[in-house]
Amino acid sequence: MENFRLRVFRAVAEEMSFRKAAESLHLSQPAVSQQIRALEEECGARLFDRAGGEGHGTQIALTEAGRVLLRYATKAAETMAEAQRALAALNDEVVGELRLGASTTVAQYVLPRILGAFLKQYPHVHLSLVSGNTEEIVEAVAEERVALGIIEGPAMRRDVKTERMVRDEMVLIVSPNHGWAKTGAIEPEDLANVPLLLRERGSGSRRVVERALKQVGLPLRSLKVAMELDSTEAIISGVEAELGVGFVSRWAVSKVLRLGTVRIVPVQGMEILRDFSFVRLAGTEVVGTAAAFQRFATGSAATI
Structure with missing residues (x-):
């Protein structure tokens, strides 16, 4: 529903490149250039400063007129998107x-x-x-x-x-070759004696695990943190490689449990539930x- 020339103009302004705008819009670069020139004629002002033309690697910048128009073009696009949602709502559509x-x-x-x-x-x-x-x-x-x-x-x-x-549950996983793989369950204090793989600071999983460990008398400083990793997948891979043990979401281990590359080990008195x-x-x-x-x-x- 948005005016096509304004859509092209916004794409060039966002990419600061005629070539990249053409790629994002699935148009040829000459077609993009033509739309911008037609819009400039309609506005009676240059919208971009072009240093050396409009080709590959060309540096462009919005003029003052371009900056003013971009402000209004962005508002117009948002308004038309709202209109589209409102019209769709009349027919119970989601668009x-x-x-x-x-x-x-x-x-x-x-x-x-x-x-x-x-x-x-x-x-x-x-x-x-x-x-x-x-x-x-x-x-x-x-x-x-x-x-x-x-x-x-x-x-x-x-x-x-x-x-x-x-609802989610965090579970402790170990390699099938780990001594705990066949023990049935461990005591919380046993965790102080093994390398532990943790998510990075800022991770929600990290906060939940730290809180649960502290509740059973195991502040982080009392544990052997072997690695801090930036994804659940990295923790699973680290456990498979026998670099340590780690807590991960139960949602994340269904496949590796079927493959038999990790085992879940219950920890007595610890049930780590989260949302x-x-x-x-x-x-x-x-x-x-x-x-x-x-x-x-x-x-x-x-x-x-």
Whole structure:
């Protein structure tokens, strides 16, 4: 619904390149140049300073007129997107952009099946997904870079609100060759005698595990932290390589348990439960495609 010339103009302004804008719009570079020249004639002003033309490697910059027009073109695009959502709502349709953020474990192990089913049901939704640790996703929500986040630990900020999506359990995994693989269960204090693989600082999984260990009298300083890793997959790989033991989401180990490359070992008196939670900006309501996804994911996660 957006004016085509303004869409081309915004693409060039965002990429600061006629070539890259052409690639993102699936147009030829001459077609992009033609649209910009026609828009400049319509506006009666140059929108870009072009140092050496419009070819590959050319440096361009917005003129003052270009900066003014970009401000209004961006507002116009947002208004037309709202109009499209409002029109779709009249027919109970879900269309438009869905800007979603998800922490690493959720993005890798929980979301794929949910998103596949959601996009099949709502094919006119355009998804963009940002992944990172919990701290990074909460920051993206607070800065409004995503409309809705899903995190695996506490938000640790007052400017966002959380709501449970699904319950998760963190389990201790070891190599099948480890001495604990056939013991049945261990005592918490046994953890002080083995190399431990942990997620990096800022990870929701790291916070949950640290808190659970502290509750059974095992502050981090009393443990042998062998490595700090930036993903659940890295911890699983480290355990498979017999570099240590580690706590990971039960959601993440179904495949490796079937393959027999790791074993789950219960820890007496430790049950590490947590929520995968939706996170949104405080004082706002989730609307449009984000609201539709939240409803869909809440129902789907319980059945996976």
